[in-house]
Amino acid sequence: xxxxxxxxxxxxxxxxxxxxxxxxxxxxxxxxxxxxxxxxxxxxxxxxxxxxxxxxxxxxxxxxxxxxxxxxxxxxxxxxxxxxxxxxxxxxxxxxxxxxxxxxxxxxxxxxxxxxxxxxxxxxxxxxxxxxxxxxxxxxxxxxxxxxxxxxxxxxxxxxxxxxxxxxxxxxxxxxxxxxxxxxxxxxxxxxxxxxxxxxxxxxxxxxxxxxxxxxxxxxxxxxxxxxxxxxxxxxxxxxxxxxxxxxxxxxxxxxxxxxxxxxxxxxxxxxxxxxxxxxxxxxxxxxxxxxxxxxxxxxxxxxxxxxxxxxxxxxxxxxxxxxxxxxxxxxxxxxxxxxxxxxxxxxxxxxxxxxxxxxxxxxxxxxxxxxxxxxxxxxxxxxxxxxxxxxxxxxxxxxxxxxxxx
Amino acid sequence: xxxxxxxxxxxxxxxxxxxxxxxxxxxxxxxxxxxxxxxxxxxxxxxxxxxxxxxxxxxxxxxxxxxxxxxxxxxxxxxxxxxxxxxxxxxxxxxxxxxxxxxxxxxxxxxxxxxxxxxxxxxxxxxxxxxxxxxxxxxxxxxxxxxxxxxxxxxxxxxxxxxxxxxxxxxxxxxxxxxxxxxxxxxxxxxxxxxxxxxxxxxxxxxxxxxxxxxxxxxxxxxxxxxxxxxxxxxxxxxxxxxxx
Numbered sequence: 257x258x259x260x261x262x263x264x265x266x267x268x269x270x271x272x273x274x275x276x277x278x279x280x281x282x283x284x285x286x287x288x289x290x291x292x293x294x295x296x297x298x299x300x301x302x303x304x305x306x307x308x309x310x311x312x313x314x315x316x317x318x319x320x321x322x323x324x325x326x327x328x329x330x331x332x333x334x335x336x337x338x339x340x341x342x343x344x345x346x347x348x349x350x351x352x353x354x355x356x357x358x359x360x361x362x363x364x365x366x367x368x369x370x371x372x373x374x375x376x377x378x379x380x381x382x383x384x385x386x387x388x389x390x391x392x393x394x395x396x397x398x399x400x401x402x403x404x405x406x407x408x409x410x411x412x413x414x415x416x417x418x419x420x421x422x423x424x425x426x427x428x429x430x431x432x433x434x435x436x437x438x439x440x441x442x443x444x445x446x447x448x449x450x451x452x453x454x455x456x457x458x459x460x461x462x463x464x465x466x467x468x469x470x471x472x473x474x475x476x477x478x479x480x481x482x483x484x485x486x487x488x489x490x491x492x493x494x495x496x497x498x499x500x501x502x503x504x505x506x507x508x509x510x511x512x513x514x515x516x517x518x519x520x521x522x523x524x525x526x527x528x529x530x531x532x533x534x535x536x537x538x539x540x541x542x543x544x545x546x547x548x549x550x551x552x553x554x555x556x557x558x559x560x561x562x563x564x565x566x567x568x569x570x571x572x573x574x575x576x577x578x579x580x581x582x583x584x585x586x587x588x589x590x591x592x593x594x595x596x597x598x599x600x601x602x603x604x605x606x607x608x609x610x611x612x613x614x615x616x617x618x619x620x621x622x623x624x625x626x627x628x629x630x631x632x633x634x635x636x637x638x639x640x641x642x643x644x645x646x647x648x649x650x651x652x653x654x655x656x657x658x659x660x661x662x663x
Numbered sequence: 664x665x666x667x668x669x670x671x672x673x674x675x676x677x678x679x680x681x682x683x684x685x686x687x688x689x690x691x692x693x694x695x696x697x698x699x700x701x702x703x704x705x706x707x708x709x710x711x712x713x714x715x716x717x718x719x720x721x722x723x724x725x726x727x728x729x730x731x732x733x734x735x736x737x738x739x740x741x742x743x744x745x746x747x748x749x750x751x752x753x754x755x756x757x758x759x760x761x762x763x764x765x766x767x768x769x770x771x772x773x774x775x776x777x778x779x780x781x782x783x784x785x786x787x788x789x790x791x792x793x794x795x796x797x798x799x800x801x802x803x804x805x806x807x808x809x810x811x812x813x814x815x816x817x818x819x820x821x822x823x824x825x826x827x828x829x830x831x832x833x834x835x836x837x838x839x840x841x842x843x844x845x846x847x848x849x850x851x852x853x854x855x856x857x858x859x860x861x862x863x864x865x866x867x868x869x870x871x872x873x874x875x876x877x878x879x880x881x882x883x884x885x886x887x888x889x890x891x892x893x894x895x896x897x898x899x900x901x902x903x904x905x906x907x908x
Contacts, residue, residue, distance in 0.1 A: 358745055359752040360851060366760070367842065374740060382741070412844025 356392055356410060358382045364408050368484040376482060380406070386539070388553065390452060395492070402491070404479060405552075407454070409486040414452040421445045451555040454488040460554040461490065467529055472517030474550040493550035495542030506547065513547030515624075521551070530565055534558040564590065575610040576617060583610065609641050675713050678703040679727050682720040683768045691721065691771045721772055722786040724765070729793035731761045736797070747805035748858035754797060755828055755850055759835055759843075770836055777833075794828065795821035802861075815867030823866065827857070 356364070361382055365373050373380035377396040384392035391409040398404055421441065428437045450456060458478045465475040474493060482489035496504070506514075518541075525532040533540075535556040542550040567586050574582035580602055584594060594606070612634060616622035624630055681703035686694045696717060700710040714720045735757045736742055745753065762769050776787060798821035805811040814820060831853075835846045860866060 357749050357752070357851075359749050359756055360847070362739075362753070363756055363760075363847070372739075411847045412840070412842065415840050415842075415844040416848070 355384060355387070356408065360411055361394070361408055364411050364486060365406075367411070368487045369482065377404075377406075384408075391486075396489070398479070398482070404482070404489050405476075405492045406482070407488040407490070409452060409454065411486070414449075414486075417448060417452065421448070447556055453485065454483065454555075455485050457553075457555045458483050458488055460557050461488075464529075464531075464533070464551070464554055464557075468521065468525065470517065470521050470524055472513055472548040473521045474544075474548060476550065476552060490552070493542050493552060495544045495550050498538050498541060498543060501543035504545075506543075506545070510545070510547030514543055514549050517547070517549050521549075526560060526568070527565065530560045530562070532558050532560070572613070572617065575614040578607065578610055580606065605640050609637050612637050674703075674705060674709075675723075676727065678705060678710060678713055679720065679724045682714075683724055683765045686721070686771060687765070687767045691717070691775060718786060721775065722790065724768070725772060725787060725790040726793060728758070728761050728765075729790055732757050733793070733797060735761065743804075746858075747801060747810055747861065748854055750801045750805075751798070751824070751857065752850060752854045754801070755831055755854075756847075758828065759832070759846070762832070766836070769832065773833065773836060791825055795825055798824045805861075811861050812864055814861065814864055816870055819870075820861075820866060824857075827853070 361384075362372055365371075365376070369376055373382070373396070378399055378401070379395075379397045381395040384394050386393040388407050390413050391407055394406045394408065396404050396406045424441055425438065428434050428441060458480065461475065461478050465477060468475060476490040476493050479489040479491075495501075522532065533551055533554060533556075535553055537553070540551065540553040542552060544550065567589050571583065571586040571590075573579075574586060583606065587594060594601075612630075615627070615630070678699065682694075682699045685699045685702050689698070694717070696710055697707055699720065700707050703710070714723055732754070736753065739745075739753070742750065742753070802811065802814065802817070802820060806813060806817075831846065831850060834849060835843055838846045840846075
């Protein structure tokens with residue numbers, strides 16, 4: 257860690273407070289200037305303001321690190337609520353996690369497992385090999401020679417988190433779409449609490465290892481003796497992250513196998529297990545030479561209601577058939593209402609969305625290489641739809657409502 | 664029968680541990696030497712051979728903690744590979760870890776020592792010596808290895824670090840966050856600053872500045888004061904005051 261991290265709740269409040277103030281000032285400046293500008297200039301200026309706001313907010317988030325980082329990651333994936341410019345800034349934060357030094361690593365292990373690492377493991381590498389959400393991962397070997405990955409959480413991060421969430425809420429009114437950001441923050445907060453609970457993650461990982469038996473998908477084994485609320489020891493999976501794997505130039509066969517395995521996993525999870533791995537961070541998938549994929553980090557999973565599982569095929573079918581009444585009826589059951597449902601809205605908003613969702617389902621195989629803009633197109637389509645979506649009291653976020661994550 | 668040195672040492676530790684238990688439960692004022700002797704299973708008279716007063720017990724335990732800290736650090740096999748920042752941080756963290764079972768006892772030590780600073784300072788002299796010796800070792804090694812630049816006022820640094828460590832202990836005693844998470848954060852973050860200060864020789868630079876300002880300006884101020892005290896108006900009003908007008 258090169259830079260000095262701000263201490264304590266008050267210092268943190270200072271950062272958020274001053275950022276909220278600065279963003280507010282920019283908005284005011286922007287509004288004051290606006291009446292005297294031509295339309296083009298106005299739009300250019302709005303973009304400029306967005307840019308500066310994004311930068312300010314991003315600076316505040318990186319000063320908070322920890323929780324804020326996580327929130328930034330999650331918000332940046334909730335594509336529908338933030339404009340492109342904010343998202344770009346937030347995405348920068350993905351790989352910037354302050355490392356734990358050897359003292360903290362030792363302390364965390366001593367506190368959680370009762371003994372320092374040299375007593376527990378035959379070997380323990382005190383330099384992390386990967387950053388995890390809110391922690392980092394170390395190589396180690398167990399007494400019987402098994403190579404494991406030991407995930408260690410920042411000591412005390414769970415305590416700081418609740419305070420941070422309060423502060424994040426303070427910042428929310430200055431973002432575009434404040435209502436949705438606030439709603440999202442609540443969901444994010446709940447998911448974060450789940451994510452810092454490694455005991456929960458251990459149980460979930462074991463559950464998936466037992467139930468998700470899909471050809472080409474591997475799930476690591478958990479070692480409960482070396483795991484606790486803030487430490488998780490699992491089998492070392494090997495494999496490479498997507499970028500690195502692609503750089504090895506895998507065969508088309510291996511690529512197809514990887515994609516098919518992931519798709520099978522998704523459909524099987526939703527349909528059969530009613531439970532899905534929902535942390536689509538590219539870092540959570542490890543690709544092997546033969547195209548099989550290891551799934552790691554089960555900190556964040558989503559359980560689906562039987563009702564949802566029942567509605568989903570009907571919804572997809574309605575999308576395929578472009579049956580607007582059936583689509584809206586299915587949405588209402590899921591807790592989403594759409595008004596106004598004018599012909600214009602249907603043509604401009606819902607239809608492109610239905611077309612987008614149904615596109616890969618219409619053919620035997622779908623080549624994303626030939627539809628390279630498929631995922632990038634989604635952002636605008638979803639954002640337009642979400643602006644017209646009214647969530648009924650029991651909200652199911654859109655991302656999960658359509659059955660698979662977008663990023 | 665001659666009691667050998669090792670047995671003696673064991674008895675001493677047993678008495679200290681008993682003292683912590685009794686003082687934690689009964690409070691320093693109410694605890695008696697007799698109770699402590701009984702708890703340690705030594706004779707009423709024997710305890711005085713080891714610790715002539717209750718204060719000696721209190722501060723004897725502080726020294727014992729420092730010895731344990733030293734041992735604990737020696738047991739970390741790759742401690743010499745740690746950066747100077749990590750070594751100092753480990754020193755503070757280990758101190759807390761060793762104190763943890765006797766945290767309430769430490770509370771009493773703090774009340775007694777820092778409530779009446781002079782008393783506390785003289786009694787804690789040995790503890791301080793043990794602590795600063797470790798800091799000296801760590802700093803010397805880092806300077807020798809070229810990890811840190813040569814530090815001006817080098818003899819001052821271990822004493823400053825001792826004050827810092829006591830500040831951390833005081834913070835920890837007031838910390839009611841789960842698992843003392845806040846203390847961990849404060850240590851981690853303040854240690855970054857300390858490392859930066861050592862890296863840049865900031866203490867020396869600051870002292871140079873203060874010394875410059877003192878030499879250059881305090882003298883001028885004394886001149887001003889002198890002229891003030893001899894100003895005619897002031898002299899006149901002073902005389903009036905003294906004469907009771």
